[in-house]
Amino acid sequence: MARIAFILLCHKDPEAIIDQARRLTRAGDYISIHFDARGGKETFETIRAGLADNPNVTFATKRIKCGWGEWSLVQATLYAIEAAEQAFPRATHFYMLSGDCMSIKTAEYMHDFLDREDADFIESFDFFESDWIKTGIKEERLTYRHWFNERTQKWLFYQSFWMQRRLGLERQIPDDLQIMIGSQWWCLRRRTIEWLLEFTRNRPDVMRFFRTTWIPDETFFQTLVRHLVPETEIRTRTLTFLMFTDYGMPVVFYNDHYDLLLSQDYLFARKISPEAKELKKRLGDLFADTGVSFQISNEGRSLFQFLTGRGRDGRRFAQRFWETESSLGRNRELLMIVCKKWHVAKRLVSQIKEHSDIPCLEYLFNEENTYLPDLGGIEKSLEKRTRHRRAWVRMLFDYFDTDRMVVCLDPQGLDLIRDFYSDRSGTKLLEIECDFTDDYLSGHAKRTGLASDQTPEDALQRLLPTIRADMVHESDRIRDAEFEHYSRISQSKTPEENAAPLARFLGISEDEACEIASMHYLFSD
Structure with missing residues (x-):
């Protein structure tokens, strides 16, 4: 039977992390936690003490400071994966989560779901051919080196970028890799994780390449899984239900979304509002339940588009050419x-x-x-x-x-x-x-x-x-x-x-x- 090692990246709210870890390990699964080094040593020790009596919990082999869009997010994930792979030899699957994620099915349902299909679940679209990137730089994420954070060091980020462009310092992508892109929320089998860790040890050239790409958490695992695993064993989808607004911001779920979330063809949902206390309790109680059947209708995205689109009356400021x-x-x-x-x-x-x-x-x-x-x-x-x-x-x-x-x-x-x-x-x-x-x-x-x-x-x-x-x-x-x-x-x-x-x-x-x-x-x- 499937046993899941959850890979949790988090940076705040120690009590919520402790509750999440206890809940996810209640049915015999495991969890490996990387708590951002920016969160402080005292907060981290609170989490360690709160979970000290739980043998199904481990912590990343090393804590580092993480920044959005940086290699540090991938490195932190690898540290948590290494710890889980060593600590939980019975884990059959490794599931990537954040502190804002919550289960929307029972553990029993998840285990049955993963047992039915011997595959890795990860979004993996061709980087250059797909339209996954809607705005901002695209090829330049890969062909130039990025040492600075675009959000916190904007001037240095773009000065470095334009200098490389003016000097023609484009670099080559490793010849044997087809760069892929997709959501960072994946679920991989143990064999895939073992192959991936071995690859990271044997291919320093690839590791050097990804360390200076921009937003590598959307390309690193997506590329390596496609490189290591037969295509027939990959399902190009995430098992975590998430949506984005027209402004590129994640949709947040609240107490009244319980029925909608349960009817989606996913195992987890992101993001759950910190204020949705009732929703969190109901989902937490559900996870440990047994014998629950789910009616999957999967209309979440179309319903969201309908509801948010109401009242948006289009406005035109000039005639079209065929009108004139x-x-x-x-x-x-x-x-x-x-x-x-x-x-x-x-x-x-x-x-x-x-x-x-x-x-x-x-x-x-x-x-x-x-x-x-x-x-x-x-x-x-x-x-x-x-x-x-x-x-x-x-x-x-x-x-x-x-x-x-x-x-x-x-x-x-x-x-x-x-x-x-x-x-x-x-x-x-x-x-x-x-x-x-x-x-x-x-x-x-x-x-x-x-x-x-x-x-x-x-x-x-x-x-x-x-x-x-x-x-x-x-x-x-x-x-x-x-x-x-x-x-x-x-x-x-x-x-x-x-x-x-x-x-x-x-x-x-x-x-x-x-x-x-x-x-x-x-x-x-």
């Missing part, structure tokens, strides 16, 4: 139907087609596979259609040889509506107001990846009010924009009541409009 150089045409009229329930808008469109000769197109800016004519390739992707929106719609007018056309849009596309309203063409807008039952919202959450069939019902029920409020917000934004020639039909009104706004929108008689609106299953889910 292209118009739909002064004598043309674009009729836009806006509805969150796409099937309702599509049913209305089918009725309009049956009762008129107006060309109608369904969600051409939202649905990749909606039916469209062949217009030379621009129709093949949503990105192209949206980027060249006016030129694209003008081509559709030309294709159908018409001056009037109906298109369907999702309410979130307020910027599209504004763009078309600013054109010289005539523009009308019809909003279809629908009722949103809990069953419909649940289905919507699952279709869009905010939830899955495995999402616990209580967690889903807490999400529904947010989704409903988001849909109401989209509709309110459209109404607040006060577009000219705006009409609205509603599920709560009779076909006769909906006939007048529909007639104004299509420019037909109310009798014809009433016939269209009388479709008996128009609003059915």
Whole structure:
């Protein structure tokens, strides 16, 4: 059975470290601790004394001062690994953690998980081919030597960097290494750890190289594991659930994230807020429990993007080139139907087609596979259609040889509506107001990846009010924009009541409009 030696790098809060070590060793696992030398000798001695009676705890062979982005983080990890490898011969796996990490599964679940698959879990993407690095220097992390810390010695860091560049002092990457990059939170098998330690002793040239790279904790283990282990035995993922905001800062988890964390396909989560006392207690109690089953829905990232994206209304400060150089045409009229329930808008469109000769197109800016004519390739992707929106719609007018056309849009596309309203063409807008039952919202959450069939019902029920409020917000934004020639039909009104706004929108008689609106299953889910 799997036995885990946790490799813990930490620098503060001795009581929390003691609690974490006791918790993680409760089920027979081990822990090796490197406490940053900047944390002080007295604090470290408090940790040693608090864990002195625990035989499943050891400490790094040497304590050093650590700095973000420096080799010291890798060296501290190696010191902790060496101690664990020597002290715990029964350890089958070595799992990298920080003081901000907590388990989100039981120890029983973790052991079963690791027993099922004989593999190393580590993010390992090609350094040069992947887009893992989003900002800042990239190749220069490797090709120049970095002796100073960019955060604490910024002037020296960049002076050294620019001097090397001016003098052409680029260095070669070791010939036999393919440099890889990924998260520093990994889980490796004992055999891999033994190979890695042997490699560090036999290859001083590689060690010299990585000692002066920038942020080596994202490349050192990732590169060596790929170099030493067959590709078929590597899973390019981390078992620690972590997310980052748009500003590159780690997302912090609080007391109300308990259900969300348990449903993710990970063993640990980072970062847990120091203030989340209840969450820490519940997760700590869970770790030692047995016979617990988990419903894995794994919607954490999509849910976070949805929740943080609410209310971020885009702003544009200048026209796109296709807006200044292209118009739909002064004598043309674009009729836009806006509805969150796409099937309702599509049913209305089918009725309009049956009762008129107006060309109608369904969600051409939202649905990749909606039916469209062949217009030379621009129709093949949503990105192209949206980027060249006016030129694209003008081509559709030309294709159908018409001056009037109906298109369907999702309410979130307020910027599209504004763009078309600013054109010289005539523009009308019809909003279809629908009722949103809990069953419909649940289905919507699952279709869009905010939830899955495995999402616990209580967690889903807490999400529904947010989704409903988001849909109401989209509709309110459209109404607040006060577009000219705006009409609205509603599920709560009779076909006769909906006939007048529909007639104004299509420019037909109310009798014809009433016939269209009388479709008996128009609003059915």
